Amino acid sequence: MTEGKSNHLIASSRNYFGGCALTRMTEHREDRVWLAERLGDPTTRIIVLQDAQHLFDSNNQPVFLSPLDFSSPPLDLHETIFLSEEEGVAYFALDLSTRSNDGANALHRLGEFKDVKLLAPFLPAQDAALLAYARALVHWHQTHRFCGACGAPAEPRSGGHMRQCLSATCGRQHFPRTDPAIIVLVTRGEYALLARSPHFRPKVLSTLAGFVEPGETLEAAVKREVFEETGVHVYHVEYHSSQPWPFPSSLMIGFYAKTDTTELHVNAQEIEEARWLTRAELRAAVASGELLLPSLASISYRLIREWLEAESE
Ligand SMILES: [Zn+2]
Incomplete structure (x- = not known):
């Protein structure tokens, strides 16, 4: 091991x-x-x-x-x-x-x-x-106060870990749901791909992220989200760690991914800005106050920080 x-x-x-x-x-x-x-x-x-x-x-x-x-x-x-x-x-x-x-x-x-x-x-x-x-x-x-199948009221059971539909003809049991979302730092040699969403605080650049769709593997979700948001094709996906993110109900699943695509085609619907940065460029931009990293509490911060601290590839 x-x-x-x-x-x-x-x-x-x-x-x-x-x-x-x-x-x-x-x-x-x-x-x-x-x-x-x-x-x-x-x-x-x-x-x-x-x-x-x-x-x-x-x-x-x-x-x-x-x-x-x-x-x-x-x-x-x-x-x-x-x-x-x-x-x-x-x-x-x-x-x-x-x-x-x-x-x-x-x-x-x-x-x-x-x-x-x-x-x-x-x-x-x-x-x-x-x-x-x-x-x-x-x-x-x-x-989830009502049964999603029949619309009747549903009541908590099992110490609050299940809701029971109260309809005698339905009676389904409903269990808590967690929404899987991938979050990924894409690298190309010495460069990492960072982007900002319109929802971020000013100056913050972060990793790419998105929800996993039904019928999709985690790795396929990484490949799809990165391409949809930036036009970049990744050829290598490596799992890092996961993080409960109850805001309101996500599980963040963190990855590193590699690409050899240089050109960015940013999807303006989802991303305000995306750019390639070396470790030295990112450190300098953060030190000068030009850029901010995401919240310390986030897995995106951790993915970026560990990349910054790693030896060059
Ligand atoms: Zn029901």
Whole structure:
């Protein structure tokens, strides 16, 4: 077995939001007695969300609540999502929008609701992973209240990891979905291909990315997206690592790809600008403030940084 760069378990564990393998205790999701006991334990921690944001204290660390903080009315299994148990402490997620309005206002004295995407680089790996996991599941519940097959209401089951259609003639079970998206740094000899989307902050250049389509391999998605966005043909695709990206429901799957195409044909619908840069050119542009790299929390930053730090090919 080889270690280091070729060990994808290690590589992915270094990505924000995926930096900790949580103990999900999937064997207990159907055990309502066990779940109720954990939810009744004062040491259990509740992760609350409001408008896709988490509660953070004045030091920008997440606020974990106790079930005792929800006495009127007490927490109910139906409204919570069991996430995991770490070192004997159970974690549940709670979407405050599903509760009567007693909760949210009172919680504001404990901190502010903020976007975990912005604070991830400053969080312990386990906290970042738990918050991302909670956000993904809360979003899934918010957007899957009705059965996609028959339109009847669907209710949470299995500790919040399934929704059951309530129609007697349908009764389908629905499970959380994750949308796979490839993200790729394309290189040509000493050069890397960086691009900017109209959605980026000013001056930011990043890697190329796009959603995987039905019936498509990850590698084919890399080849298609790179060609669609820049007109570049890649001939070599190499997996790097993956990263949960619950904004709202993606799994980013990172790659390096090689090409010998020089000319760029930028798709103006998707890309504002694309260019080839050497390591020295990129370092100089970032140092001078002409360009910015993507968020530290993103796998795109990691793909670019590791390319910058690597020896020239
Ligand atoms: Zn149904």
